[in-house]
Amino acid sequence: MxxxxxxxxxxxxxxxxxxxxxxxxxxxxxxxxxxxxxxxxxxxxxxxxxxxxxxxxxxxxxxxxxxxxxxxxxxxxxxxxxxxxxxxxxxxxxxxxxxxxxxxxxxxxxxxxxxxxxxxxxxxxxxxxxxxxxxxxxxxxxxxxxxxxxxxxxxxxxxxxxxxxxxxxxxxxxxxxxxxxxxxxxxxxxxxxxxxxxxHKIDKTEARVDFTKPAEEVDRRIRGLSPFPGAWLEYEGQRLKLLASRRVNGNGPPGRVLDDALTVACGTGAVQILTLQRAGKGPQAAEVFLRGVPIPSGACLGGRGPEKA
The missing domain is CATH 3.40.50.170 (Formyl transferase, N-terminal domain)
Structure with missing residues (x-):
């Protein structure tokens, strides 16, 4: 034809x-x-x-x-x-x-x-x-x-x-x-x-991660916005783009890092961040990323630094 x-x-x-x-x-x-x-x-x-x-x-x-x-x-x-x-x-x-x-x-x-x-x-x-x-x-x-x-x-x-x-x-x-x-x-x-x-067309205002939402919603947003525009959060003044995640067991204040494997508490449940990226760098698996940018257990993601549990 x-x-x-x-x-x-x-x-x-x-x-x-x-x-x-x-x-x-x-x-x-x-x-x-x-x-x-x-x-x-x-x-x-x-x-x-x-x-x-x-x-x-x-x-x-x-x-x-x-x-x-x-x-x-x-x-x-x-x-x-x-x-x-x-x-x-x-x-x-x-x-x-x-x-x-x-x-x-x-x-x-x-x-x-x-x-x-x-x-x-x-x-x-x-x-x-x-x-x-x-x-x-x-x-x-x-x-x-x-x-x-x-x-x-x-x-x-x-x-x-x-x-x-x-x-x-x-x-x-x-x-x-x-x-x-x-x-x-x-x-x-x-x-x-x-x-x-x-x-509807994706609006960049949708991309900031809100850990007060249930884990299933946070996980879907991270995966659904990967790789563009990329769900993001702030940690110690840096914008971090989250590119892959999964739901896991865990509870705590929303945004609290629960372990050394980047498991983060949500409004209900928790998500584990699997792949992320900082400005000017390529995507990295979480275990590789954490060697260069430590995010310890007890940290709160969303703009503040480590907090005591």
Whole structure:
């Protein structure tokens, strides 16, 4: 099929590679424009942009698709279908209507649960036991179109957003190639009206750890916000980013470090911090981190130094 691919982050790259490997004719790749990054703040192509150039594919990165010129160029590619995955722009009706077989979206949740921008984060933060991939026929709504294919997978009890992302991306690639191969025979199933939830974009104000919450909530927030934007706390004037954790037995005043393995008391129960990071450094396992930044039993995390038990 003649395909326009629309995606931007790392999550989208395996899909582009799968479409090329399946022999589809990629008419164009659409992604977000390069943006300043790194210490020099030089414009850096997005992961999809960089991979498309490696594959010798034509790339377009308009700031908007609302203009007549952009819509005419899109239509002129004469695509059979557009494949959309984490693209980052709203598609106007003229874009949705341009490909002969419409636009198919790869969405990382079991719709209608977690429509919207951050379905992987929100599934973990909410304590969902499973998630998955849906191949959806796009319409003008926010992830409201009928579903062509879906497949679920279990969320591990200690899984982070990064780890779940890395399992869902190849699943999306496999399902979209299956969908394109079977497209004439697939029946689009309307989404049920019950069970709709919205995965709102992650706000950085959500990221500060509140140890007065129950341990299960603290643990889910740490794992759900890992690696970006990263749950954080303050200790002796340093901001520490928490990247992995697990629930464990323990009780004490919220924020109190209960042992030498970085077990921290919560409002109820406790969490053990497994991986963390300080500014300017890479992520470290807790046992390695503690060699350089001792956090003794009895310390209180959240801005104050060691306290007596």
């Amino acid at each position: 003649r395909v326009i691919f629309m995606g931007t982050p790392d999550f989208s790259v395996p899909v582009l590679e799968a479409l090329v490997a399946a022999g589809h004719d990629i008419a164009a790749v659409y992604c977000q424009p390069p943006r300043p990054a790194g210490r020099g703040k030089k414009d850096r192509p997005t992961p999809v942009h960089a991979r498309a150039l490696d594959l010798g594919l034509p790339v377009r990165h308009p700031k908007s698709l609302k203009g007549a010129a952009e819509q005419q160029e899109f239509s002129a590619f004469g695509a059979d279908v557009a494949v959309v995955v984490a693209y980052g722009l709203i598609l106007p009706q003229a874009i949705l209507d341009a490909p002969a077989k419409g636009c198919l979206n790869i969405h990382a949740s079991l719709l209608p649960r977690w429509r919207g921008a951050a379905p992987i984060h929100r599934a973990i933060m909410a304590g969902d036991s499973e998630t998955g991939i849906c191949i959806m026929q796009m319409d003008a709504g926010l992830d409201t179109g009928p579903v062509l294919l879906r497949e679920s997978l279990a969320i591990g009890p200690e899984e982070t957003t990064a780890e779940l992302h890395d399992r869902l991306a190849p699943l999306g690639a496999r399902l979209i190639t299956q969908a394109l191969a079977q497209l004439p025979d697939l029946k689009a199933e309307p989404q049920p009206e019950d069970g709709v939830t919205y995965a």
